[in-house]
Amino acid sequence: MNKPRALKKGDKVTIIAPAGPADKKQLMQGKRVLEEMGLDVILGKHVFDVEEDIYTLDQKRLFDLHEAFRNPDISGIFCANGGFGTARIAPQIDYALIKRNPKIFWGYSDITYLLNAIQNFSDLVTFHGPMVASDLNDEERTTETVSSILSLFTGEPLTYDSKIASLNTFTSGTGEGRLVGGNLTLLTNGLGTPYQVNTDGAILLIEEVLEPAFKVNLMLTHLQQAGVFDNVKGVVIGNFQAEPDEHKDIKKVLQDFFTKVSFPVVENFQIGHCQPNYGVPLGVNARLTTSPPCLEVDSGVR
Template sequence: MIKPFALQEGDRVAVIAPAGPSDRENLKQGIRVFEKMGLEVIIGRHVFDGEEKLAAADQKRLADLHETFFDPTIRGIFCANGGFGTARIAPMIDYAKIQRNPKIFWGYSDITYLLNAIQRHSDLVTFHGPMVATDLNDEIRTAETESSFLPLFTRESLTYDSRKMPLKTLTHGIGEGRLVGGNLDLLTNGLGTPFQVNTKGAILLIEEIGAPSFLINAMLTHLKQAGVFDEIEGVVIGDLQAGPDEYAKIKVVLQDFFAYAPFPVVKGFHIGHCQPNYGVPLGTNAKLTTSPAQLVIDTGVR
């Protein structure tokens, strides 16, 4: 896998919206966080063009992605928010040219589709993490979420354990491999397409927002029957954003589904639609252990 270059103070980065439209004020507040890090921030030309609940028409959102990737003065690309529609532009992306212009590409939720597509067809490490308008606005931003961006500067590896969040082991073991995955719904939607997540020898990250227990069960079953879990090394379960009653049902689904898994499974990671929302590189090597429960991930930059 190709690792993009680390960021330095003074670098130029871009914010784009490959999915839904952004709230202007929230986006401004998030951009100020990057400016405090010493970065110069530009906004994609079509971020506010808004058409049919998308940030812009497909060709315009694609243009922002291509223009920012191919601009040699830009060192990182951060998505403003999720929504829907990223799958529509995946077949039109020039993956070969992205491979020749590697740089940080960061987002989650609906952006999962692009994280996996770029990783699979450009061999580029991508980043699952908090987005500019959604997670860095003044109302919900936390210091822990902000800290997710520091390894992009320091090249440090990441360690997530019970000192940072309450973790629970569903299946014991040790697994090591590339960290892949993202939003469960988007992973399921990608099955049978050229952008399906490659889990062979990998540790799979899953997170979701507001899905009821029966749908979680259906999506996991779909992944299983598609062979996603056949050659996997471990499963990392991020935030599932469900109310207490529904989460109690989801716990039963997870316990039942992974009861006899031949790989380690740990849940409770603050990754996904939550605060704090910790960022992780996808495509780099990771090690998942259960005694104690811990996820260690190699740096995603060089």
């Protein structure tokens, strides 16, 4: 798996919205955060566009994505926010173009579909991380969320243990492999397609937002019956945002599902639809341990 080049001050990056139009006020607030890191930030041509015709909208999203990878002056691509529809554009992406022009591609939620598609067809490390409009706006962002982006400059590996957040072990053990995954709904939607997440010998990250416990159970069962867990080396459970009562039910679903597996499973990582929201590279080597619980992830940049 190829790693993109690390960022440096003065680099030009772009913001695109392949999953849905961004709120302008929030986007500009998040753009300022990236600029304060020393980056020269430009906006994709269609980042605010809203179209009733899905075909036209998809072509605009593809244009911004391809232009970002094609432009040699761009060093990094940050997604504005989540939404829906990335699965529609995955078959139309020029993956050879991306492979010829490896660079940072950063997002999560519905962007999960693209993170996995790009890995499968372009052999490029991608990044599951906080997005510009939805996570870096003045109301939502935290210092920790912003700091997690700085690893793109330093190239430092990530060590995530209980000093960052209280971690809970469902199943003990040690596992090592590529870190893969993302949003549970999108991982499930990708099953049986060319964009399905490759979990063979991997550490699988899952996170979700506002889905009821019965749907979480249904999706996990679907993944299980599709063989997704057959050869995983560990599972990292990120944030499962829900109302308090529903969250209790979700935790029980997760616990019941994972307590008898043969690989280590640790929950409560602040990764996903939460603040702070820690960014992690996907496609690089990771090590999950449970005594004490800790996730170590190699750098995603070179």
